[in-house]
Structure formats: structure tokens, C-alpha cells
Amino acid sequence: MYSHQDFEQLSSERPTAVQTPEQVLHEVFGYDSFRPLQEDIVKELCAGGDALVLMPTGGGKSLCYQVPALVRPGTGIVVSPLIALMQDQVNALKELGVRAAFLNSTMDFEQARATEYALMSGELDLLYCAPERLIQPRTIELLHNTSIALFAIDEAHCVSQWGHDFRSDYLQLSMLAQTFPDIPRIALTATADERTRKEIAERLSLTQARHFISGFDRPNIQYRITPKINANKQLLDFIKTEHEGDCGIVYCLSRKKVDATAKLLQSKGYNALPYHAGLAADERASNQNRFLREDSIIIVATIAFGMGIDKPDVRFVAHLDLPKSLEAYYQETGRAGRDGKPSTAWMVYGLQDVIKLRQMLETSQGNDHFKRIERQKLDAMLGLCEVTGCRRKVLLNYFGDELDQPCGNCDTCLTPPETWDGTVAVQKALSCVFRTGQRFGVTYLIDVLRGSENDRLVQMGHQQVSTYGIGKDLTANEWKSVFRQLVANGYLRADPDGYGALQLTEQCRPLLKGEASVQLRKDPEPPKSTAKGSSRSAASVREQITDHDGWEALRACRKQLADKQGVPPYVIFHDTTLFDMLERRPATLEALAEVSGVGAAKLEKYGELFLQTLNSLRV
Incomplete structure (x- = not known):
């Protein structure tokens, strides 16, 4: 939360004004070049155009609106349904020297007033706002008196009434096109089939916007689906043999099963925490914060958890129950391996899963049209489970993407079923x-x-x-x-x-x-327990590190800074940045500035500390 003094400090920390997207990318974010499609999207917005963006989790969606917001005059307004995560998103931007804040229902009057004053005074580069707050008449009036760079509607699939994360407040966001016709708008999501894409465009008045559709493939994720025999034992064997000490998410369909699974994992010595709507709000927030800020935490959750999670080093996502659709499956498994490192999407699936979901669908209150759509979605999910060919090809084809050949990194490719x-x-x-x-x-x-x-x-x-x-x-x-x-x-x-x-x-x-x-x-025989690392799954990232002492020293430096700042460690630097440091071994600030992910603000704040750590490794 912020006071007037906080915003004065933010204003004084504003990075030197830059003119081009490339300068912003390098000076603020510490990257040398844009990823595929990012540059085209950024230029479209900088020129005042609208955009609908579909890009996989971890593909760099945020930069598509953050960079134009810093290039264009005024404040970028970001609509996000994730109140619990706004603080971390804002903290991450502040670490980059970006003047960012949020406005939502968790703030008291003084905090909200300070934020509104900073907005009207031109002291903010980016403002995150919950949809229910944005559509209030007071907020609209406030925005009319503000210089606005752009509107970014994140998690845009929430506008779809057929989607798995529908939010009714999103339906009113079409008013932005009528109320602010000259302000560029960008809608972004990682998950939308053709029907949902069309609905997003229509409901957000983006039918004339340029559509940017990136490939949906996440090649670092290994997809595996296995028959459910003894789900608890299978889960324990999977974690023990393949992901001991890793951070992960386990999804269950019911709150009761979440609690029981978390207790089971705790009894086996794992740092497992439950997350579902039945927990007290403070316990839910505490568990989420621990997951974001600590290492080796396993969160056991219903689908209420995960949308917008920025934690880059989630090494596995496990499903103990069948998701209702491929959209849900793709969205949930996409929370693994945002850093591009090898990760696993693992699921057990059985007859009772099919029966339960079919019954839930047929007894739902939806009309015939709704049920027909939901049957199609469930049939597609079941098709992925029972396919004998490459799973990734089936998954990508559902979203209108294609692979020329089998992926070689799913269970049906690695061990073709009989x-x-x-x-x-x-x-x-x-x-x-x-x-x-x-x-x-x-x-x-x-x-x-x-x-x-x-x-x-x-x-x-x-x-x-x-x-x-x-x-x-x-x-x-x-x-x-x-x-x-x-x-x-x-x-x-x-x-x-x-x-x-x-x-x-x-x-x-x-x-x-x-x-x-x-x-x-023919269902495969259940695998026998094997020693760590001997399975076919994605290798643990830690096994790729040769200098373990150096790695732990850099992590310890990062953790100390994160604890002091009260932010998750990845907000200081991602693992990929630490990997690059360990490989390059920079000895000067100039050399450290060439490491991916080290922007000007972070170089000034943390450069000397990390150089000292790296120099100590040379002794």
C-alpha cells in the first residue's frame, strides 16, 4: 500500500526518459531483443492501434503492454481480476524502476486517495485495477481527468461465458471502447479456442483490432497421463522419483480432497499447503504468499488457484482429477516451467472421473445449448486422455495450432501405447x-x-x-x-x-x-519405483547445474535481498538470470549489465552485491 511520500519516492526513481521500445526493453527490463510477435504487438500499440493477443503462459505477454505504456505519454491502465497478485506485480515493476501502483477493493480510503492523486498528477507509469473497480462511475470520472497511455485487459478469456474462468464484471469492459475511443486497447490471454477468441473480440469491441496469435506449444513441458490405480501412491512415487525438492502444484476437484492430499504430503515430509475457497481469507493469502516467496513449496489446490501466477520455477503440475476441458487443462499445466526449463504436466485419470464429470454436466442448470458445448469440451478432454498418438499434437490442434511431426516429449511419444x-x-x-x-x-x-x-x-x-x-x-x-x-x-x-x-x-x-x-x-503396467533421475520425465533443473556452491551462493544473495524487500525471490532476479550470471561470471558492472534480465535500475540497486558474491567464488 502507498502514501503520498511513497509516490514522491517513486517519482524520483523514474528511469531516464527513453524514446523507443528497444531502449525501454534494454534499459528497463534488461533484455536485448523481443521474442516472436512481441515487437509487432508493441509497435501496433505504440502507433495507437488495438490488439487481441493470444500467447502461451511464459511467452512474455506482460511486456506487450508494459513497454508501450512506458513509450507512450500517460499512464497504462491494466485490468486484472487477480487482486491477490497485484501487489507482487507492482513490486516487480518497482524493482525495475517503473512507477507502478494498484487500485482495488482491499485499500482503505487514504490509500486509494493517495493512488488517485498520483494518477492525476502524472506520477504513475502503470496502474493495475480490478474490473469491478474500473467500471465504477468514480473511477471512470477519474480516468477522464487523466492522461492515459493505453488500456490492457489481462486474462481476457474471463469475458467468455463458455470459459472456465468467467467473470461477470468483464462483460462491462466493452464500455472502454465507447468511453475512451481514442485510447489503444489490448486484450491478452493464454487460453482460447476459436469460439472463445471470437467471443472475446465481440464482447470487448475488438473485432477491428489486429489479432496476434502466437504458437501454443510449450516444448519444455512433458505431458503425461496415466491410468488411475492408487492416486495417492502414484502421486507420492511421482514426486519422490522425479521432483524431490521441487516446487509444484497439485490440482484436485474438491476441497475435501485438497485438504486430505495436503495432509498426506505433509506426513511424508513435504512442504505442502492447501488452497481453496473454503479456507479463511488470511490463510489462503498466507499459503499463496509462501508458495510465491519460498522454495520447494507444493500447493494443493482446486482450480480457484493459479490464474496469473508469475512464479517462474514451478517444476511440475499434477492433476489427481480430470479437468473439465482442454482450455482448463492447458491453462493449469501452463503454470509449470514459465522459465523455459524442463517441467512435467502429470495426471492420473480413471473411469470414475469420466462418470463424475458426465453426471455433473447432465445435471447442471444450463440450457441445451450450454450442455452441448460443454459435452464437446469434455469429449475433447477425453480424446486427449485416450489418444494413442502424440498428445501434444492433439492439444495444439484443439487451439488451431499444428505440429509437423510428433513432439518426442510426451508419454505416448516416449513409450507408444499398444x-x-x-x-x-x-x-x-x-x-x-x-x-x-x-x-x-x-x-x-x-x-x-x-x-x-x-x-x-x-x-x-x-x-x-x-x-x-x-x-x-x-x-x-x-x-x-x-x-x-x-x-x-x-x-x-x-x-x-x-x-x-x-x-x-x-x-x-x-x-x-x-x-x-x-x-x-492397452493401459501400460504401473512403473516400479526407481531412483531419482532414472525416470523418463523432465530432468530436475538442479541436475543441470555443475557449480552447486556458486548456484546456492547466488540464490542466498537473492533470498536475502528478497526478504529485505518483502518480495518473492524471482522479483529480484529470475533463475534464468542467475544461470546466466553463473555461466558468464561477470567481473564488472558493465559485464553484469549484459546478463539477460539485468536492467539499469536493478544494476544500480543490486549490481555490487552480486559482483561481490561472484568474486567470492573465485577465491
């Missing part, structure tokens, strides 16, 4: 569902197929049906795989009443009549 002719097994399974009256769940149906003699089956008289005992050639887990694929591919559906009974669909008729055949995916 398929088998499941026609006979499928006919047995479908016949069993029919013969038992379409009133039973998968466990019971497998008991019938495998000829179990349990009491319930005897009481129901199902020892007499023709499908009793005809499936002894497959194990229970193999039958679970068959039923999972039948539900995923629409041959069976879950009883909408919520009791888990499986029912036939019209789609299965050709299979029952023997008019069609079906190839099924």
Missing part, C-alpha cells in the same frame, strides 16, 4: 450392461463378467444371465480399462440420477450387432 482388437470384449461388456438391466455400476458388472460369487450378485440372480463368467480372460483392471474407454468414447453413459449405473447409448448399436469393430488402448 492397441488391441477389443471388439469381442466390448460386445461382452455391452451385453452385460443390457442383461443386468442397465442398473449397475462398473464394479458390479465386472463381478458378473468374471463370475464372482458374492452375495449381492447371488441375491440379484445374475448368476443365471448369459454374460455371467464370460470375461474371466481379462483381469479386473483390464475390464476397468474397457469400461473407461467405452464411457469416454460415448458407447456407454452414466446414469444422470447420480448412482453410477452404466447405460447403453444409440452409438453402441453397431458394435452389439457385430457391424463394427473397435481398437482399444
